[in-house]
Amino acid sequence: MTNEYGEFCKILGATPKNIILEELLALRGIDYGIGDVAKNTGLSRATTYIVMKDLLNEHIIKSSRIIGRTQLYKLNENNPNVKKLIEMFNLLLDKIVDEHKDGELVVEH
Numbered sequence: 359m360t361n362e363y364g365e366f367c368k369i370l371g372a373t374p375k376n377i378i379l380e381e382l383l384a385l386r387g388i389d390y391g392i393g394d395v396a397k398n399t400g401l402s403r404a405t406t407y408i409v410m411k412d413l414l415n416e417h418i419i420k421s422s423r424i425i426g427r428t429q430l431y432k433l434n435e436n437n438p439n440v441k442k443l444i445e446m447f448n449l450l451l452d453k454i455v456d457e458h459k460d461g462e463l464v465v466e467h
Contacts (some may be wrong), residue, residue, distance in 0.1 A: 365450040374401055374409050382419065382433050383447040389430035418443075439453040 363372045366380040377399045382390070390398075396406035410431065413419045420434040433440055 365454060366447060369450070374405050375412070377401060377407065378409050378413070379443065380447075383443060386433050386435070386444065389432040391425075391430055393428070395431075420440040430440070 363377065364380050364384065366383065367373075367376050367406075370376050378395055378401070381395060381399050381401055392406055392410050393403065395410065399406070401409075404430045410419065414431065416419075416439075417437050418440055419431045422430045422432045424430065433444075434442070435441065
């Protein structure tokens with residue numbers, strides 16, 4: 359992973375929690391093991407474990423299934439707060455699409 363964060367982290371800050379949320383929002387519907395989240399986000403496994411535990415306690419994510427010895431997690435899309443996060447994330451995606459319409463790249467300084 360590069361240190362280039364998406365709009366979600368640019369606006370809300372590139373905290374470990376937001377970095378993980380951005381990853382889960384971008385690929386929602388897919389379940390992840392904690393090791394995969396750490397690898398995809400570039401965060402340490404220890405930090406990822408702590409944040410994922412907090413997200414689980416906040417009901418932002420939920421256990422989905424176990425493959426082998428690995429517990430997988432995914433966004434809890436029934437949580438009203440997650441619904442709002444998805445709504446906001448989709449608005450950010452719309453903003454990006456609008457900035458790149460007609461093959462033009464809008465660069466902000």
